[in-house]
Amino acid sequence: MSEDIRIFLTDRRGVRHQLLAPTDMQMNLMEVCKAHELPVEGTCGGMALCASCQCYVNSKHLLSEPSDDEEAMLAEAFHVKENSRLSCQILMTPELEGLEVTLAPND
Amino acid sequence: MIKTDILIIGAGPTGLFAVFEAGLLKLKCHLIDSLPMAGGQCAEIYPKKPIYDIPSHPEIMAGDLIKNLEQQIAPFQPGYTLGESAVSIEKTEDEQFIVTTDQGTQHQAPVVAIAGGLGTFEPRKPPLENLKKFENQGVNYIVKDPEFFRDKKVVIAGGGDSALDWTIFLENVAESVTLVHRRNEFRGALDSVEKVQVLKNEKRIKLITHAEVTALKGSEKLEQLTVTQQGTTIDLKCDHFIPLFGLTPKLGPIAKWGLKIEKNAIVVDNSLDYQTNIPGIYAIGDVNTYPGKLKLILCGFHEATLMCQSAFKRIYPDKRNVLKYTTVSGINGFDGSQKQAAKSTIKSIE
Ligand SMILES: Cc1cc2nc3c(=O)[nH]c(=O)nc-3n(C[C@H](O)[C@H](O)[C@H](O)COP(=O)(O)OP(=O)(O)OC[C@H]3O[C@@H](n4cnc5c(N)ncnc54)[C@H](O)[C@@H]3O)c2cc1C
Numbered sequence: 487m488s489e490d491i492r493i494f495l496t497d498r499r500g501v502r503h504q505l506l507a508p509t510d511m512q513m514n515l516m517e518v519c520k521a522h523e524l525p526v527e528g529t530c531g532g533m534a535l536c537a538s539c540q541c542y543v544n545s546k547h548l549l550s551e552p553s554d555d556e557e558a559m560l561a562e563a564f565h566v567k568e569n570s571r572l573s574c575q576i577l578m579t580p581e582l583e584g585l586e587v588t589l590a591p592n593d
Numbered sequence: 594m595i596k597t598d599i600l601i602i603g604a605g606p607t608g609l610f611a612v613f614e615a616g617l618l619k620l621k622c623h624l625i626d627s628l629p630m631a632g633g634q635c636a637e638i639y640p641k642k643p644i645y646d647i648p649s650h651p652e653i654m655a656g657d658l659i660k661n662l663e664q665q666i667a668p669f670q671p672g673y674t675l676g677e678s679a680v681s682i683e684k685t686e687d688e689q690f691i692v693t694t695d696q697g698t699q700h701q702a703p704v705v706a707i708a709g710g711l712g713t714f715e716p717r718k719p720p721l722e723n724l725k726k727f728e729n730q731g732v733n734y735i736v737k738d739p740e741f742f743r744d745k746k747v748v749i750a751g752g753g754d755s756a757l758d759w760t761i762f763l764e765n766v767a768e769s770v771t772l773v774h775r776r777n778e779f780r781g782a783l784d785s786v787e788k789v790q791v792l793k794n795e796k797r798i799k800l801i802t803h804a805e806v807t808a809l810k811g812s813e814k815l816e817q818l819t820v821t822q823q824g825t826t827i828d829l830k831c832d833h834f835i836p837l838f839g840l841t842p843k844l845g846p847i848a849k850w851g852l853k854i855e856k857n858a859i860v861v862d863n864s865l866d867y868q869t870n871i872p873g874i875y876a877i878g879d880v881n882t883y884p885g886k887l888k889l890i891l892c893g894f895h896e897a898t899l900m901c902q903s904a905f906k907r908i909y910p911d912k913r914n915v916l917k918y919t920t921v922s923g924i925n926g927f928d929g930s931q932k933q934a935a936k937s938t939i940k941s942i943e
Contacts, residue, residue: 529638529711529842530638530639533642535638535639536638536839536841538841554778555780557776557778558752558778558780561752561774561775561776561778562751562752562838562839564717564719564720564838565720566775591720
């Protein structure tokens with residue numbers, strides 16, 4: 487078993503959480519949030535179809551480029567900023583140790 | 594007043610399958626759904642995507658799953674109230690429930706099964722300051738009657754199929770149509786994208802990309818809106834603004850029916866029959882919660898089956914009932930149709 491990584495997440499009320507995320511379970515950040523019972527809907531189950539899991543990436547980690555689907559969804563989401571990503575598209579890998587994110591407002 | 598045995602709120606896969614299981618017990622069902630079609634999430638969110646965990650279907654499109662369910666339940670002639678949301682429920686003295694929709698349609702049944710999934714799908718609203726003020730005063734989230742927009746100045750925002758489709762359609766009706774989108778790439782049927790390209794080339798519509806609507810203005814009604822395009826602002830005269838950013842589910846009015854709610858879902862007794870804290874009201878499928886709950890289609894099917902058995906006992910407390918295999922009993926539709934396993938041929942060998 488590989489080691490868990492730490493994700494630092496600020497929720498919509500401004501509270502900072504440290505989440506432990508496994509990197510060998512094919513989990514994405516939206517799922518990690520749900521597993522920690524954070525208020526992330528993830529309505530579409532992780533298909534970049536709903537934007538309910540939008541977050542802002544605050545640290546300088548190198549993330550994979552957003553797919554066309556994610557780009558298209560972000561173009562229809564609200565409160566989008568330069569550093570917006572859909573957390574369901576961020577796969578937990580060892581390189582993401584220490585990732586800092588903030589949940590975007592839910593509409 | 595529409596009368597039935599089991600009134601099902603929500604025509605997603607769970608509600609649809611409940612009709613079948615009820616039919617086997619000779620119970621009639623009526624379905625209410627706020628969407629204009631049956632199918633719930635499968636129809637609204639991912640009709641063209643495959644599902645791989647429906648038992649005995651190695652792969653099936655969500656839309657096909659719904660089509661098959663509709664076919665399977667057709668012999669039991671379910672009634673439908675579509676495009677209306679169930680908003681209130683009351684209990685009569687003789688243990689009947691009356692459920693009323695937002696359009697005032699009343700339904701009566703001794704048993705109510707809530708199969709409301711994640712809730713009613715509501716339009717996603719852009720975060721604009723006086724959006725609420727102009728709702729139905731120029732801001733419309735759906736196009737019910739295109740004639741309403743005849744000879745009007747219309748601005749549509751969004752980049753999906755509905756934004757494209759309504760741009761194409763309203764171009765024929767409205768005085769002018771402007772489509773605003775944050776990118777110049779659209780995710781919609783290729784055919785629609787190409788049609789909009791033609792309309793733009795022929796200057797029959799105005800397309801503003803890399804832009805979004807940032808302000809609405811008007812005294813009583815919407816009169817003007819501001820589009821911000823890469824830092825610069827454009828003011829447009831406008832009678833109607835139609836933001837089309839898809840739908841999002843909200844549990845909605847059901848949350849206020851006195852049912853025990855946890856984590857945005859209805860608490861049920863899963864060890865028995867998926868009944869809620871109000872006897873006679875059941876909750877099945879994605880809308881319920883209990884220890885170990887999984888929001889999966891196959892779980893909804895199972896819950897619907899047990900619910901129907903319990904509903905039967907509630908409606909006919911004195912009737913005895915035993916489980917029958919469909920292979921043995923066949924299907925006796927309320928429409929008179931019959932399906933039966935072929936009798937085995939028995940022939941002697943001389
Ligand atoms: C992208 C995606 C992929 C999925 N993939 C799978 C998969 O591979 N396998 C799997 O098992 N599951 C999958 N699911 C989950 C599956 O779709 C749901 O479990 C299933 O749709 C639940 O069915 P349901 O009938 O309980 O609720 P829903 O499908 O949500 O239907 C509920 C219906 O109730 C209606 N409604 C709610 N409240 C009211 C009201 N007050 N008045 C009138 N109508 C109302 C809604 O309009 C809706 O149509 C997926 C979901 C999504 C979004």
